Amino acid sequence: MRFNVPLFPLLFQYRLQIALTTKTYFQPDEFWQALEPAHELVYGYGYLTWEWKEALRSIAHPVVFATVYWFSELLRLGDTGVIYGPKVLQALFAAIADYSVYKFAQKYYGDEISKLTLMCTVTSAFNYFVSIRTFSNSLEMTLLICALNYWPLDKTAGQVNMLNYSIALVLAAIACVLRPTNILIWSYLGVALTIRQRSFKIVALAGAIGTIILSLNALVDIWYYQRLTFPLYNFLKFNVVESLSSFYGVNRQVYYIVEALPQLLTVYVPFFFHGIYISRSTTLAQSCIFVVFVYSLISHKEVRFIFPLLPIFHVFAAISLCRLRILSRPKLKWTFLALLSLLNVPLALYVSTTHQRGVVDVTFYIRTTPSIESVGFLMPCHSTPWMSHMHRPDITAWFLTCEPPRGLSHSELTTYRDEADQFYDDPELFLRMHFPAVRGNETDVSRFRYDWPSHLVVFGALEELLTSYVGHAYVECKRFFNSHVHEDPRRRGDVVVFCKQND
Template sequence: MQLNVPLFPLLLQYRLLNALTTTTYFQPDEFWQALEPAHDLVYGYGYLTWEWKDGMRSIAHPMVFAAVYWVSEFLKLGDTGVIYGPKVLQALFASVADYSVFKFAQKYYGEQIAQLTLMCTVTSAFNYFVSIRTFSNSLEMMLLICALNYWPLDKTTVQVNILEYAIALGLGAIACVLRPTNALIWSYLGVELIIRQRSFKLVAIAGAIGIVIVAFNGLLDVWYYQRLTFPLYTFLKFNIVESLSSFYGVNRHTYYFVEALPQLLTVYLPFFFHGIYISRSSTLAHSSIFVVVVYSLISHKEVRFIFPLLPIFHIFAAISLSRLRILYRTTLKWIFIAFLVLVNVPLALYASTIHQRGVVDVTSYIRTTPSITSVGFLMPCHSTPWMSHMHRPDATAWFLTCEPPRNLSPSEIATYRDESDQFYDDPELFLRMHFPALKGNDTEISMFRYDWPSHLVVFGALEEMLISYVGNAYVECERFFNSHVHEDPRRRGDVIVLCKNNNVNRV
């Protein structure tokens, strides 16, 4: 697959603009499972969540961004490299994915469907919102569509091109290392190919490539953890055997069909269903349905889990769009395209530049305000990025944690409340139990989990209660708009920074 010079630079510029203007927060893993471990590895400070302490995550994905930080240090880019380096790299990944899905559609479906696929891809609100974020799912999406360009999908092919087959397997194996659930689509494609080709040679090549990639990743993890560890085993044990992933939320079995797909596809949803119906005999359709159905059987569900399939979904939408008669009439075609764009663009811009931006803005404020010597976040856990954005080795920082119920009995798990839950169950009681007394607040506890920092960060939803509790010990020193509405009542309102009033003495 060769890069088309006129197209690829345009896509790269588009995704760079997309990445550099995205200033909002989506989900914690974008920062806490990618940038934060990389930042800790390179700069020697940060926060490693329980997954990293238990050896449940492979360092492979954070290493991608660690390389960016190392280059930034070599070039002496300072804060600019730390904040914008990962964005630039992720924009490159997203533009490669855009280009690859265009070439794939062109190869198997022709020029018209390829152009319609590209239109769906670049105007997709969800793709604009997520593809440039540092989730492992975003990199998985790029690896999947790149690999499919080399995968022998054509059922009329008598002999498989071994070099292309090996490239596809290599990319697929790397994706599986990033997130083991990628094995779902590759196991389906692999079994279908073996049944079709009936070739032991293909099985042997797949096994050899898999062993090499897994072994190399194993060495990388041993180097990182400084002990023999098997993240894949720990991952499967936590999510499948112990089913503790449900601690982070349980969704109904129809979630992916009635909630996730509409979020992913917006106005392209009806065209996707029509397109997959048209393509119902294809391997691509079968593998996509297989993955979504299997994911539906797992209790904990998130829309980004099926995000790597979005390029394939756009191909099905394009197949449907190609059947519309209005696309053969120039005026109606442009009116229709304008309608699709006008629906997606406002959604994309609002989600990427407005909704939940305060939790990112506050980390920039902390990074650029030397007077902040210590800061505490009285928020639900992982509500903001951490040292990958604050980048302050000289500032002490803490937040309310949400460790899952590990190594507990079933009865203990049933009643388990993490630290963040305990705080929101009764904020005032939590503060009295775990913080020293402020003026006018007595306590009988002599040992405390926390001390009062120079700055506190809270959501507006907690403002009234907290100000009532601290009295004039803290004063508001900054406020950042975060969201107009929020499904989590704890995260509603602005992000407020309270500064310690040094004129008030603690009792």
């Protein structure tokens, strides 16, 4: 699959502009499970969440961004390379996904549907918002649609091209290394292909390539963790055997149908449902239905989990749009498509430049303010990026943690409260128990979990309570707009920075 010179640079420029102008926060994994481990690996400082201490995650994805940091150091780009290097690389991945889904639709469905697919892809509000973020799901999406360009689907007649099939297997195996759940769609496609071709060679090649990729990944993880460990096994044990993923939230079974798909597709959702109904007899449509069904059986659900399927969903939406009678009339066609696309624009711009931007802006302030010696975040855990954005080895920084319960009985699990929960249950009690007096003569501060830092960061929802507790010991020194509304009451209001006053 060769890049079309006129189209691909335009797509890359488009995604790069989005990446460089996105100033907001979506979910913690973008930073804490990708950039933070990479930053710690290269620079030797940062914070590794409990998943890394328990070896639940492969270092494969963070190594991608660690490479960016290494090159940044080699070229002496400083903070610019640390902050913008990963954005440039992720924009490249997003552009590859855009181009790949266009070529995929063109190969299997023709020019008209491929153009409509590209329109859906580049105007998708959710794609605009997430594809340029450093989630493993985002790279998983790129690998998935690239692999499908080489995969022998229903419309591929005759003998399987083994070279293309091998390329698809390599890309699919890497995607499964990044996110083990990616095996769902590839197992369905693989079984369907095996039944259709009835060839042992297909199964043997899949097994061989899968074994090679998993072995190489195991060597990388052993090098990183400095011990024999298998993150894939640990991941499955935690999420499936122990079912502790439910600690991070439980959703109703129809979540993906009534919540996730409308979030992913916005104005294109009715066309998607129509398109997948039209295509219901194809292996591709059936594999998507299978993946969503299996994910629906798992207690903990997130829209990101099915995000890698979004390019395929756009293909189905394009199939539906192509059937609309209104598109047979040129004047109405372009008016309708333009209005449909433009409906995504306000939402895309708002969530990328405005909603939850304060939690990112505050890290820029910390990075560029030399007078900050230490900083504490009295917020729900992982509310901001960390050293991958602050990039300051000279300061002491802490935040309220939210480690999941391990080794507890069922009755203990039902009453478990992590540190952030304990703080918000009774903030004043927590401060009295875990901090010395704000202005006092404590002789043994080591018996407290925390000491008062030079700067405190809180959400506006906690501002009045904190001001009452600390009195004149701290004063507001900076404020950043964060959101107009927020579904989590703890995160409502501006992000406020308090500075400690000298005695």
